[in-house]
Amino acid sequence: MTNKKLELIENLESSVRSYVRSFPAVFTKARGYKMWDEDGNEYIDFFSGAGALNYGHNEPSMKQKLVDYILKDGITHSLDMATDAKVDFLHNLNEIILKPRNMDYKIMFPGPTGTNTVESALKIARKMTGRTDVVSFTNGFHGMTVGSLAVTGNSMKRKGAGIPLGHSVTMPYDNFVEDEEDTLHYFERFLEDNGSGVAVPAAVILETVQGEGGINAASMTWLKELEIICKKWEIVMIVDDVQAGVGRTGTFFSFEPAGIEPDVICLSKSIGGYGLPLAITLIKPELDDWIPGEHNGTFRGNNMAFVTAAEALTFWKDAAFEKNIQENAAIVTEFLDDMIKKYPEMKGYRKGRGLMQGIASDIDGFSEKVAEHAFKRFMIMETAGGQDEVFKLFPPINIDKEGLRSGLETIELSIKDALTSMGIDKGAIKS
Template sequence: MSTDTSAEPNIFERRESEARSYCRSFPTTFTKAQGSVMTDAEGNEYIDFLAGCSSLNYGHNDPDMKAALIEHISNDGIAHGLDMYTAEKAKFLEAFETHILEPRGMDYKIMMTGPTGTNAVEAAMKLARKITGRKNIIAFTNGFHGMTMGALSLTGNAGKRGGAGGGHLGDVTHLPYDKSLGDTDTLELIEAMLENGSSGVDAPAAFIFEPIQGEGGLNAASKEWMEGVARLAKKHGAMLIVDDIQSGIGRTGTYFGFEHTEIEPDMITQAKSLSGFGLPFAALLIKREHDIWKPAEHNGTFRGNTHAFVTGRVAIEKFWADDSFQKELAEKDALMKKRLTEISEIVPGSRLKGRGLMRGVDVGSGDLAGEICAKCFENGLIIETSGADDEVVKVLCALTIPTETLNKGFDILFSAVRDCVPAEQPMAAE
């Protein structure tokens, strides 16, 4: 097999769709990755603070997951089984039940959807409307839930919505997320809209929100706000859907991004790091009493990835069988907050965003944030922006990143910020 990569950028320009995006920020050809380090064709190494946009919470090529997958493939294990029963699916479900659901007192059925997060969101929307007989779904400003037409109707970003080309994005009411209107109590406003029969807000089939808005700028909802939305959903006979695709699976310091609250979602979307290995895998957790699907009423050719069952089971058993991993996350959370505070102190008007290991700094300008991230890449750090105007420098490192590597990445980020932010000029003497 040829190892010559010199012509590869030309083939991307010549044949890959203009929809490609991350490669525009990171213009090199990657050939290898291990843990929290990626290597390109020239042998340059980069610390990864993107982690597959939280699809690689356990880093690249975890050795235990890799060994299990290689063994499965070498033994002619099932590669694709539609939704037939397989030994691998049984082992994954048993691990999820034993180490995730039962310790948290949760009783959910697990629906295998198509292979990516937007498929889980589509299934949740469809089921909520089927259960309630209503159409309207309440989503929130700055939310991001996927790029297929249903999920896109829930998404707030104008640029993303514009990709629909004028297609139908209706049957959704967008209301203000927590703290999105400054000091205004958005929960009180939402309640007033729902109580007013002339507000124009139809009775909702569901409310859907992210505990932390990943693409929306790391806006973190408070415990009180999430519990308030749950109360309103119950009062108005609507389903409560928590989109925990990016904020879940350890990203906020606990397995689910809402564990510090008293809410009990009717449905929870899961994807990104569900496979543990970066393999396509999405699922919808459904409260047992709401699982009213008829056989094949919602399906997809790639519902349930057997290879992902193998690695996902190992991830659960390795990291969630006891509380040791969660304790490590708390230590890294404190370190990240400390290092990001140091960075924020040299950017006038900036502020910290997010929670847990889903954090960043709002530097107030998309141009500045982009400049900082570009400078980071030049110096060996992969990091991206988020927010309505790309104004947030967003850290999504692997949860397993060694402390030494984490600090080295922050050193690069600190240096980039210092280079991109002009030092304050001393005031002239009168």
């Protein structure tokens, strides 16, 4: 780092910082799918705040609603008191999202982060079942607080807790076993056999597409079969839709194509619409038996986020909005498949679905090189997986076709750069 502002960060900020290391620039402005640094360089953003900016940066209608709200001295902080902003959000969520999908849930406001909604989900499952253990899945990621870490697979992040993480059992995710063994049959055998050492859990928690874990997508059949097991054994089914939800996979909720009805749904990141902190936990009414104040949080009443979130939900009134996401997803799928055929030297294969896709490479360090070269070409994208083996595409879900294709062209150039810089045979590369 030679920039003085970056030197200040290096000198003063904790060593735990990460993204500033991957993207060493001082950003000053952002709009839509673009960001600008202090030198005026324009970047294409295929990172979208790790899924917190599904609608892009400074979306105009949300920005105007937020500015108007601030200028009229709207309430900023209110704990869980009643405000117009909160009422508007609840109304829009119920009328635009839940009712049309025949979904009956109580809406809980935990603290405003992903790990907060997960902690509340784990707590209500344990409270309502009287059981302690929770089953999670290999490569899952659910947050950085102790309860969430206990159901997270990444060993580096788990180690950071500094204490033993208990009351959780890890089972293999869909397609985790190379011989394509039915992983849910394996799970149910543990439940059936009194000698397995695994008691019937309070809950299972899963992502339908594992973001940080490597863009692993569960099949719809697997999700449906898991729901059947949960109902049979009276296990609370928790879907963590913090990253995969709010349109990221092509539908508002990532599990919609499977036709399942989770008992608890965790949402954060882009539920706020504008990048402002907000989280909600959707709970089936029969499970919603909290004592008032039993789970609270000082910043669960983030009214500015309510304002932008309520406006963001209006986009979903028009079926064309969701259709456009799916059209863009199809373009991404076609592009990635083409890259795999065009550049076999990278030994890649496509993962994920919707606008949550990427290419995993069997070459150590290759995906990191692609992301590194993308940044040199003024594009922001990141890697995923236990070994950072996947370079992933997270463009805004409302990106226009011109922006999408421009980003894809940059990615192809970055693939070429990575192959060249690593000295990999370039027989398939065309100038």
